[in-house]
Amino acid sequence: MKQKITRRVMLSLAATTAALSLAACGGNVGGGSADGATFPSGPVTFTVGQAPGGSTDLIARAVAEGMAEKLGVAIPVVNKPGANGALATEEVAAMKADGQNLVLLNASLITITPLAVAADEAVSLDKLDVIAGLSQDDYVMVASTKSGVKSVEDLTKSTSKLSFGTTGVGTGSQLAQALLLAQAKVEGTIVPFDSGSPALTAVMGNQVQVSTVQLGEAKPQIDAGTVTPLVVFSSERNEFLPEVPTAIEAGYDVPVSQYRAIAAPKGLSAETKTALVESVKAAVAKDTYKSFNESTLLTPKEISGEEVVTEWNALAAKYKKLTEQYNISLASN
């Protein structure tokens, strides 16, 4: 008898843990009308093509909270990392255009990654309805204190060959740095790392002399004086780093930032799109969202979906032209 009870306890324990894990990853079952004529007809799934905890994921979670409040349904964030976000984007693009599935887009996937991967793996905006733009995340070039480099000018004057860390192939970090070096005629060794954190760590230990990383990661080190900021790659000075010049000010045509936007499969009905646009507006107007942007050093860029399409396509064309002009290939170092 005792044995039977324990067995039952164990079984229910296993069942509870299973249920918990399902709930934790946002088990998205049931609710709402079945025909999907009205929007929202149940929880809206928000897919993120990056791992949980990264800046892209945090942005999605912050905006989803406000949107859920406005739409009156749950908006679970589901992470499907793979191929810089291409996997998640392709998957959502192929879904029914009923507004029940959204994806968080990184501009680099549309504007930069196509320069580094095979043509059939490039993602375009054609298959998507962009709902709204969210924010801008800037790249900053930092030098190790031991290198003695304090400005872009020092780079051009350096007599020794320097090495430059990037956050990976097909990223804004790689493109921005390559364009700057080409325009400034600086010879250097490009060293790709897996992500921002190891690239920054390598500069701190002077394993490489310079790296280009996202501001949110570099800011604590800049504040502590362990790395020296050289330039930011935004077209205007970054509000969180007002003393650091932009690459454009320094005389180089390198406007590279990471932008983020929300998109849905192509072909949303006008009402659904309006409802989604309104919910994003309500979400970004919230104080908690605004302070989230501030604490994670993001510059709001809350533009319409149409503007996002125009701007991103223009950037993609510009990057293509610049890389051809300076004979840069992101696919091989």
Place this chain on the structure above:
Amino acid sequence: MDFFGPVLDGFGVVLDPTNLLYCLLGVAIGMLIGVLPGLGPAATIAILLPMTYGVEPVTAIIMLAGIFYGAQYGGTITSVLLRIPGEASSVVTVFDGYVLAKQGKAGTALGIAAIGSFIGGTVGIIGLTFLAPLVAGFALDFGPPEYTALALLGILLVATISGGSKIKALIAAAFGLFLATVGRDIFTGAERFTFDNLSLADGIDFVPIAMGLFGLGEILYNLEERHRAAAAPVAVANVWPSRKDLKQSSGAIGRGSVLGFFLGILPGGGATIASLAAYAVEKKRAKDPSRFGKGAIEGVAGPESANNAAATSSFIPLLTLGIPANATMAIIFGALLIQGVTPGPQLITEQPELFWGVVNSMYIGNILLLIMSIPLVGLFVRILRIRGAILAPITALITMLGAYTIRNSMFDVMLVVLFGALGYLMKKFGFEPGPLVLAFVLGSLLESSLRRSLLVLEGDPTGFFTRPISGTLLVIFVMVAVWPMVKTVMNKRKKANALSLETKVKEKV
């Protein structure tokens, strides 16, 4: 007093009832998700992050940290009982832990693992308290050449720890290295063995491989066994480790803790190499190394102490330098930013309450975990009394679920099935999955570090030897590699000497 003042104030912070409650909540959640392979601490913390917005920064981080080290405790349970290691750092625990469980000594294994984890964790915190600023620079001195040397040493250790046929272990390890090459090349963007499938662009994840080879492979193999002979139910011989077990593993716990502490400071792969090294050290030191892989308690004690010490010391780069050492630390980094706290070199001077509050909460958290895990050991060992017909499908379900939660993708579930079939065949033909899985984990570290080193060193391989740390590691590598050969040669000579002496004696007679 300069030093101890803030440290003692930190205890004041922890003993605040709210903080204690969040600490308990954190470690309890951590332990629970640790039992579920796949749903790791990183994903859990990301999901629970909004819960922490409303509380004080120190309270939030105490809870999030608790989830992380609590998960390390929980991970052991599935490794020992069901042969499914949830993380790369608990793969070596499976070698002897599961065998012990099959021998009816699951309680011994889990008990020793809990005690080892507690001691390892505590050694890690003491190190964190007193040595953090001193050893933090260690993480910065590790450049690409040093990681290359460390990965090489790790792969060599994989070869030495396997118990069965050396040739088969090498074949399995080589296959693991091959699997590590799948995915988009991180240096050139070239597609390698991805067959135009976007799901393979980032390579294969550790979890589907480990779940398939260890978990599902074992289930399939047991199914076949059951048809041959009626399996005797596992007798649970004892629930608690005996005094003898404790005595036998005390050295292993001590050595594992120290190894884990130092290797854990390194961002990327530190904990895995620490557990591997701890196992290798114990095997080398043992009077009878053949016991390993057949249920040696030191084989559980060493690696478990090491991976818990490493989990604790991985906080050092984050809290003292502002560098996240792994995915979970990266999320805690983000959590600190959202709380308005800048995680960086100035944290310890600007926010001593937060720093010491979090560090000291780990002492309490570890004690809570030990208290929680001891009664749970008694409960968990009863899992083994469940009939195979019920336990096997549940285990299979857990492995599939674990693989699915990694990327919310059915592709990974299919991979588990595929690797499950491979694991079954490997077991049938006498190949161990351990070398494959560990070589897979270290292979990508080796490849990327080597290529990065050659870029930094401008293609000049002598740089590996002239840099002090990588030079030392390579010397250790050569020693570990050559020693068995030297030993064999010396043994042969001794025998030959003895033999010639004997003949001489005979001749005289």
